[in-house]
Every structure is written in structure tokens, then in C-alpha cells.
Amino acid sequence: MALHKGAGDDRRLSISPFMGAADPLGTMKLAPPLHRLGAGPVAADTAYQLIHDELMLDGNARLNLATFVTTSMEAQATRLMTECLDKNMIDKDEYPQTAELERRCVAILADLWHAPDPDSAVGCSTTGSSEACMLAGLALKRRWMRRNADRYSAGARPNLVMGGNVQVCWEKFCNFWEVEARTAPMEGERFHLDAEQAVALCDENTIGVVGVLGSTFDGSYEPIAEICAALDGFQQRTGLDIPVHVDGASGGMVAPFLDPELVWDFRLPRVASINSSGHKYGLVYPGVGWALWRDQEALPEELVFRVNYLGGEMPTFALNFSRPGAEVVAQYYVFLRLGRDGFRAVQGACREVATYLSGAIGRLGGFRLLTRGDQLPVFAFTTTDDVPFDVFDVSRRLRERGWQVPAYTFPPNRTDLSVLRVVCRNGFSQDLADLLLTDLTRIMPELRRQPGPLKELGIPARSGFHH
């Protein structure tokens, strides 16, 4: 929910008679309501046309290289989603087969993420990774509260350890559920959490460590296995057993196919839970996410609620009650449609485009790559010191051609560093990448002729959306 303010609303605009059922010789006045409900109904065709026209001002989703979220699905998937628009995910009894598809998706993910005993792994669909992270964080907090009941009631304050590069959902979790956010800031060329930083921040009040696969800021994978090994050593020294949650919002659907040898998941006994976004590299339109726990012990029973299901009860764990079922059905469609080989091909193509494009941008001159897109198919780059433009100027100029490439400043202690980031998703073909490259090459001479970065000339830099 965006927090908007209201105001007066008494406009009347002339609209074309072609838009509605009005007599084409007569005039028609109508304005879409901005702040209050209109006095009466509007013909369906007119309402559709007015809203459709207004939405033309939105950017083209396929040219949005800022978002991790799926912008392209097959017609068959879209048809299935349309058929399921009226299904509420919580109504397990009314829509038992949708519930069954959700169960199959959880089982598929438990297998992909190497749950030691897939039968005892538990998991659920969510509206996205943010909700999944809230649920996983809650489970960590509740487990710590159980272990530290006396100290908690005496005022001990739980904390969660993570890198300063975590996605904003972790700040939200800590804020909403009153957990201290212990963040390791970026330092020099270290743009994400490492094992040493993680352990240095842990103490008896740490509910868990969040490892990110991969980082929203630059697409790099955090060293989850190293973090777990360092926490093993910490446990030997202190007796404190600190669980790890892996935020695999994007990487949870990439690494199993492209980096099978990378050990980051439930193969590590310290990994208690994992989340991923079905609507990112899970290749489904927004919003669906997944949260899985390695076993029932990792998810305290008192957090689980039960709903009716085929005359019995089904356990659920969610922040929402009602929620669309269509995205869950679409997730199962993608799993069925692609299989392992199909996923490997789709994600592999994204990584190929990312490394191709980052390589070409690196060779253009004037830019320095921070990452190459060889982990998540996502890369970040900045400008070199010798050019008279900055990343915000590049973003602004690319926007003139419709490309949305966000420019933003890194978090502490690298707020001096601003970058551009490109997310290569399914549907961003090498052909489109070449078109982006052509546009970037074309604007370079003009950028090089600038007297200096526009913000230094008093034109404010616009930080792009990058979460």
C-alpha cells in the first residue's frame, strides 16, 4: 500500500464520444475520480478505455532492467492464471487441487534445495520473498525466545546479523518485530557479508544470520558455506548455536540449475530456512514467493494455524489470510513445463546475456564493472574517474529511449559509490541486449562532451528504483 494523501475532486473533462456509448454528435463530460468515488456508474467500455489510456504512461515492463520480477510468460501460463483469478489460496477446502499444486511446489523446492528428509521439510507459498522473510525471521525469533525465555522476559533484546546489502524487507522485519538489525557495513571492495564480519557481530542474543544468494545491489553470491563454517567454529568456542537463513530471493531459483556444485542450501546443517521469489527467477508474474524450513523443529508449532481441508485440517503459516491462487498454479506450470533441463537452459541464457553485456560495457571505456553477471545474471557498474558524467546521467539518457536502468548509491560505508545495475531476466534476449548496447554507444560521445555531471550543474540526480 502506497501512503497517499487525499484532496478535493471536482474535475469534469470532455471525453471523446468514441470512448463510450454517448451520441457521437453530443458532448460528454467525465473525469476519472482522483480522490472520491464518482456520483454514478460509468459504462464498462468507457471505464476500461480511460484506465487503459492512463496506463500507457507506465514504462514498458520488458525494458525495465531495474526489476528482478518476471515480465514475460507464455500465453498458456497467462491463460491458466486467468482461469484461476477467482481462486483464493486460503480456501483449501474449496480449491483442494490448487492446494495440492502448492504442496507439489513445496516438495519440488525441498528436493531442489536438498532438504535432508524431504518428507519432514515444511514450507508454504507467500506473496513474495518479503513475506517469506518475515515468516522465516519470526521462526528464528520464536526459537531464540524459547531458548532464552528467562533472559528475554528480563529485557534481553534479540538481534539479527546481516550485511548492509540486505534487501529492505530485512529492515522491515527488524522494525516490525522489534529485533535489533546488526548490519556489517560494506568496506572497500567488499560489497556483501563475509564470514569474519558475520561472526564478529554474533552474541547470545543473535536469533540468526541472514546470508543472501545473491545480493540485490550487485548480483553477487554471499559465501554461505564459509559463513556456516565460521559459525561452527563460533559454536565450538562459545557454545552458541546460531542458525542461518538463506535469502535466496533470486539465487534460490538460479544456483540449483547453474551452480549445482555450490553448497549453499540445506546440505549445510546450519541452514534452517530458505526463501525464494517465485516471481523473480521462478519465472512467474508477481506475486508469489516460497519459504521452506529444513524440518518441523525449525518452525515452531505455535506459529502454525490450521484451516479446513477435505474434511480435515491443513497447517498454514502466512501473514495474509486471503491471497490469489493463480500465481501458485503458474509456478507449478513453470516447474512442469521446464523441468531441470529447461530451467538450466532459461537461466543459462540469462547468464550468457548478462556476461556478454557486461563484457561489452566494460570494453566501451568510461565504465568500471563491479560484477560481471556470472553469479546472478545481474551486474553493477560505475563510471571511471576521468569522464565528465556520472551514473545518474547515463540512467537519464537511457530512459529517453525507454530503457529503465537504475542508478543508485551504495549503503554505508560505500555511500561514495554510485552504480548502474542491469538485471537480465527471461525475455531480455541477446538481441535486446545489443539494442541497449547500441543506444549506450550512441549517447557516449554526447556524455563525454558534457561540462560535468549534471548534478554538479545544479540539475538534481534521480536515484532509480532498485529493490
Ligand SMILES: Cc1ncc(COP(=O)(O)O)c(C=O)c1O
Ligand atoms: C535478496 C532479496 N530479498 C528479498 C527481496 C524482496 O522480494 P519480494 O519483492 O519478492 O518481496 C528481494 C527483492 O528484490 C531481494 O532481492
